Structure formats: structure tokens, C-alpha cells
Amino acid sequence: MKTWKSRRTPVAELLYAWERDELSELIEVLHPRATLTVDGGGTMVDVPPATGSLAVASALLAVRDELPGSTLALGEVNATPGIVIRSHDRVVGIVAVSAQGPRVKSLWAVLNEAKLTHWNRN
Template identity: 35%
Template structure:
């Protein structure tokens, strides 16, 4: 149908599979950037717990955005928080509202993230978009319905 012999078609398929497999293999640059993203998220966690606004500002892109999802069931920022400094101040303010939480580094959506636990229950999951050495976007899920998978098992 395509004007090629069965042997030629097998060769094309084999070559295509090799190219796909090679493109999926992590490179050392990819591994380094994944490690760097994890470092940035860890630094964010430490600065957040220390209430270090200046360190958070350095970690956040000046044009960063943070979005919270409470699903109307729990409190969350009603509108996106825009800018590195406002986001830093917002997160530091949260520490005083819930001083008895545990913040854990976990994989969220396949990337480094944070899980906030209180009284043996997950109360928030944070995902980050990191560009270079700075956080450009923070998504905070607080909706208990969406956190159900994080509270089972």
C-alpha cells in the first residue's frame, strides 16, 4: 500500500522506535534540572518555615503567580496572588495561621512539590513551576475532595 517492501517497513519501524526511546532517555542536563527544581522547592520550604520573606522573594520570579483551590469548602486565596513579594508575604502569613503543620517534600504531578499535613491529614498539596532558579507558578490545592487520594492508605 505504501510502495515499500515488508523488510523496509520493519526497518523504518525499528528506526522510529530507537529514536523515540532515545528521546525519552533522561539526559544528564535533564537530571540536573530535575535536581535543581527539587533544590528550589526545598529552599522554598525552608524559607517558608523560617518566615524568611527575603529568601522567598529571591526564590520567586518577580512575575510569579500563586493560585489556591479551596473548592468553596475551605479557605484559600480568593484570587491569584501576583508577584514574588506579595506571594512571599502571603505564604509567611500562613505560618502564623497554622503553626502546627508538617510540610513534606513529595512528588506532585511528577515534579518536586510540597504536602502540608495537620493532625495526620493532608490539608494542602503544592505544585511548583520552576524556570531556571526561580519559581514562576505555585498551585495550592486545599479542596478536601481533591485531597482525598492524598489521605488514603
């Protein structure tokens, strides 16, 4: 049985474009009215909320710029498909993703390390 992890889903397409830092590919997978909400807690990455595919794509690239050497992986975030951001074997961010049809409609990112402690328990 295939799961969301093994299919080419909008979340997977977003991950692959984000990993390659491809602005045009990110814009293509994002809904024109996509939204990004970020809980950075003022402690790590300070990225403002964004609306629209270009603004959201640019903000996602800014997150990677602020976290050099970070890696992205598909993961389950709040019981839904999402993306886990790791740096030096620690989870430094999670992104819950919801899609509308073939495009990503909304993203909720938590980049506040204090809220990610349970992700880093061994």
C-alpha cells in the same frame, strides 16, 4: 544517583524559607513575576491568587497562619516536585511548583480537602 529530592533545588529552597516563615528568603527564591493559584474550594484556607514575588510570599505565609501547627515536606505532586502540607497526620494541602532557572515561577496549591481524599488513604 541523586534525585531532585536530594539536591538544593528552587523547590527545596522555597520549602526551607517557607518553613522558617522568612519573607525575605521567600522573595529571594521566587521569580519577580511569580504566580500563585489556589484551589481552596471555600472550605479551608481562603487565599486569593497572587502575582509578583512579594504578593506570592505573603500569600504563602498567610496559608501557614491559617494552618497553625502544619508541617511542610518535599513531595511529588502531579509527577513533579512540590510541597505537601500536613496537619495532625493528614494532608491538608499540596503545592505543585515549577521553576524557571534558579527561581520558582509558578505555584498551584490545592487546599480543598474534598480534592485531597486520595492523599489521605492509608
